[in-house]
Amino acid sequence: MDATRLEISRLYHRFGFGPRPGEYAKALVSGVAATRTAALTVPAVDAGAATVVEPAITDLGKRPAANSKEIVPFAIALRFQTQQMVVWWLDRMAASDHGLTERMTWFWHGHWATSVDKLNYALPMFKQNKTLRATCLGNFATMTKAMLNDGALQFWLDGQDNTLKAPNENLGRELMELFTLGVGRYSEDDVKSISRALTGYQVERSNGTVTINQARRDKNPVTLLGTTAVFTGDTLADFLVARDDSAQFVAERLWYRFISSTEDMPATFAAKKAFAARDISAAVTAMANDSVMRDEKFAMVKSPVEWFISACRALELTPSQLKTPAQMINFLEKLGQVPFYPPNVGGWPAGEAWLSSATAQYRITFATWLIKQSELRVLKSLTPAQRLMQSADWLGVAEWSPRTKNALRDAQADPAQFALLALCSPEYIVSA
Numbered sequence: 001m002d003a004t005r006l007e008i009s010r011l012y013h014r015f016g017f018g019p020r021p022g023e024y025a026k027a028l029v030s031g032v033a034a035t036r037t038a039a040l041t042v043p044a045v046d047a048g049a050a051t052v053v054e055p056a057i058t059d060l061g062k063r064p065a066a067n068s069k070e071i072v073p074f075a076i077a078l079r080f081q082t083q084q085m086v087v088w089w090l091d092r093m094a095a096s097d098h099g100l101t102e103r104m105t106w107f108w109h110g111h112w113a114t115s116v117d118k119l120n121y122a123l124p125m126f127k128q129n130k131t132l133r134a135t136c137l138g139n140f141a142t143m144t145k146a147m148l149n150d151g152a153l154q155f156w157l158d159g160q161d162n163t164l165k166a167p168n169e170n171l172g173r174e175l176m177e178l179f180t181l182g183v184g185r186y187s188e189d190d191v192k193s194i195s196r197a198l199t200g201y202q203v204e205r206s207n208g209t210v211t212i213n214q215a216r217r218d219k220n221p222v223t224l225l226g227t228t229a230v231f232t233g234d235t236l237a238d239f240l241v242a243r244d245d246s247a248q249f250v251a252e253r254l255w256y257r258f259i260s261s262t263e264d265m266p267a268t269f270a271a272k273k274a275f276a277a278r279d280i281s282a283a284v285t286a287m288a289n290d291s292v293m294r295d296e297k298f299a300m301v302k303s304p305v306e307w308f309i310s311a312c313r314a315l316e317l318t319p320s321q322l323k324t325p326a327q328m329i330n331f332l333e334k335l336g337q338v339p340f341y342p343p344n345v346g347g348w349p350a351g352e353a354w355l356s357s358a359t360a361q362y363r364i365t366f367a368t369w370l371i372k373q374s375e376l377r378v379l380k381s382l383t384p385a386q387r388l389m390q391s392a393d394w395l396g397v398a399e400w401s402p403r404t405k406n407a408l409r410d411a412q413a414d415p416a417q418f419a420l421l422a423l424c425s426p427e428y429i430v431s432a
Contacts, residue, residue, distance in 0.1 A: 001399050006432060007032050007294050009037045009398040010229040012298065013431040014258050015288060016099020018310025024396040030431045031381040039100060040285050042137065046359060048097035055084035059207040071136035081122040082340070087330060089129065089201040089339050090305075090319040104136035104284070106128065106305070107257055109339070112147050112179060113347035114156045116340045124152035124208030125340050131154045137281040140250060144180060148198075151208025157345065163216040169195045174345050178239040186225060193222035197231040238350045254287055260298045261351035300431045301354050304335035304363075311367065311423050314395050315374035322373055331366040335359055362423075367423045371416050379415040385414045397427045 012019045017040065019027070027035040060077055064070035064351045084372060093102045109132060114376035116125045128150050135143035147153050154160055154171065162168040172194035176186045186194075200217030202212055212233075223229050224239070231239065255265040274286030292298050301309065308331075312319060322328045332338045336359065337348055378394050379387055388408055392400055400408065404425045411417040422428060 001296055001432070002106075004028065004032055004296050006296065006398040008035050009262075009396050010293055011035055011288065011312065012099075012396045013302070013306075014103075015039045015284075016103055017093050017096070017306060018313050019396040020313050021316065021394055025390075028393070031393055036288055039098075040281075040288055041098075042101055043098050046096050046101065047100050048095040048101070049092050052088060052091045052095050055081070055088045057081050057085055057122050058082070059123055060121065061206055063120075070380070078120065078122070082116055083325060083329065085116075085122045085126050085129075086339050087320045087325045089311065092329075093305075093309045094317070094319055100284075101133060101136060104280070105133045106339075107254075108132045108136050108143070109242060109341060110257070110347035111253060112153060113342035113345050114150075114152045114401075115342050118165070119152055119155055119205065121206050121208075123206065124150075124155065124203075127208050129150040129340075134418075135280075137284065138279075139418040140246070140275075140278040140280055141238050141241040142267045143280070143384060144241050145234050147179070148208050148233040148237055151203045151205075151210050153199050153209055155203045155205055155208075156253065159198065159201045162199050164199050165216075165220045167192070167195045167199065167218075171195070172198050176240065178345060181245045181250065182252065185249070190224055193224045194236070196220070196222050197224065197236055198233070202384050241278055247272055247278075250275055250280075251283065254283060256350065258287060258300075259290075259292050260300065263298060266292075294431070301351050302429055303348060303354060304332055304337040304359075305331065305339060305397075307363070307429060308332065308335075310396075310428075311370055312380075314423070315370055316377060317370060322370070326368070331362065331369065334362045335366065355429075363429070364420070367420050371419050371423075374419075376415045376419060379419060384412040387415070387418055391418070391422055394421060395428055397425075398432045400425070400427055 007026065008024065012024060030038075032180060058081070060074060060081070064074050070400060093106070096102050108427070109129070112128075114125065114128060114131070116122060119125060128217055131145070131146050131150055135146055157171040157174055158168045159171040173191045175198075176190065176194060177183055196218040200212045200214060202213050202216070203209060219230060221228050224231070225243070226238065229235070229239075254263050254271050259265075270286035270290045271283040275283040277428050319325070319328060327337055336354070342348055379391075382390055388405065390396070391408065402425055404421075407421050407425075408418060411421055
């Protein structure tokens with residue numbers, strides 16, 4: 001496999017959501033170094049993302065009584081706001097001229113996995129999404145502090161139920177295990193201590209406003225990971241993130257989501273050393289420059305949302321303009337992944353979890369539905385013979401296998417069938 005094509009393909013599909021028509025071919029001319037620099041250099045304003053109008057996500061207030069006349073309009077407004085929020089983010093992913101910010105926001109959404117399903121209000125999730133976008137390439141300690149003050153996360157993990165008289169360990173345990181340190185890097189005594197340090201938080205469920213009720217807070221010193229102190233949320237975030245275990249853990253999560261979900265992270269992975277100052281952007285840059293980006297064995301299966309957005313970009317489709325957005329979300333539900341609805345606090349699975357006979361059939365049906373709504377401008381501008389030769393560049397695929405080439409050759413006279421086979425090919429579903 002051509003190393004240049006492979007690395008540029010990975011830069012597009014792993015550090016963004018795939019190329020738009022023509023971008024991959026231009027990148028091949030520019031070369032790997034220039035493409036990498038462009039992928040990692042975040043513009044002051046992303047003109048594409050800026051065209052996506054924010055939905056009106058408002059505070060709907062307390063849920064009306066079950067049998068009241070207000071409950072039906074309340075439920076309708078709630079469903080509408082949540083759908084608008086999902087579609088808005090999908091539009092941002094598809095419209096972005098520079099994919100890294102949305103890709104990293106997506107990564108952190110899976111890391112600090114919070115679901116609207118428990119909150120039942122869109123506004124706290126909308127605020128969290130903005131927090132993740134604002135901090136996604138910044139300092140990890142700053143992000144951790146912001147997330148401890150995030151109403152959606154606090155409510156999702158029962159932080160508002162953690163009081164001096166009745167400690168709740170959910171948030172403290174997950175803060176260490178899933179967000180900052182990793183499995184096996186703390187004790188059960190540490191869970192009890194950190195939970196005491198996190199008492200007193202209260203959340204306004206409908207809007208995500210967080211306050212600290214000092215009367216419900218345990219202000220006594222606790223011994224956490226060998227250190228005794230009176231921690232606040234901010235000092236606790238600094239303390240955890242400063243530990244070497246945190247640098248190891250974040251590097252492991254970057255490896256798992258961007259490089260390989262099946263191969264162990266090597267000690268030489270550049271992202272950990274680059275994360276010394278807890279600068280997320282530095283770690284991402286080091287990861288993009290690491291030699292593993294050129295190693296063929298580190299293939300990654302696209303998640304359903306990643307596959308869908310990359311297909312929309314290739315087909316020149318806008319998610320909100322599809323017929324209908326509700327049907328689009330239904331397809332994503334069948335594939336097992338809808339933004340703002342992670343299955344649990346551990347986030348979505350990765351790798352071969354997305355490959356099954358059922359999801360293969362759903363993907364074909366979904367792709368067929370998308371193709372019918374596309375003008376297929378790129379394919380229709382090419383002769384049948386050119387379609388086979390240029391389709392890998394169109395989709396940002398490093399190389400078609402002989403088997404896929406044969407299938408595409410048989411369909412090259414039919415643009416719709418050709419597009420279906422290409423979008424559902426192993427080489428497109430998997431970032432080689």
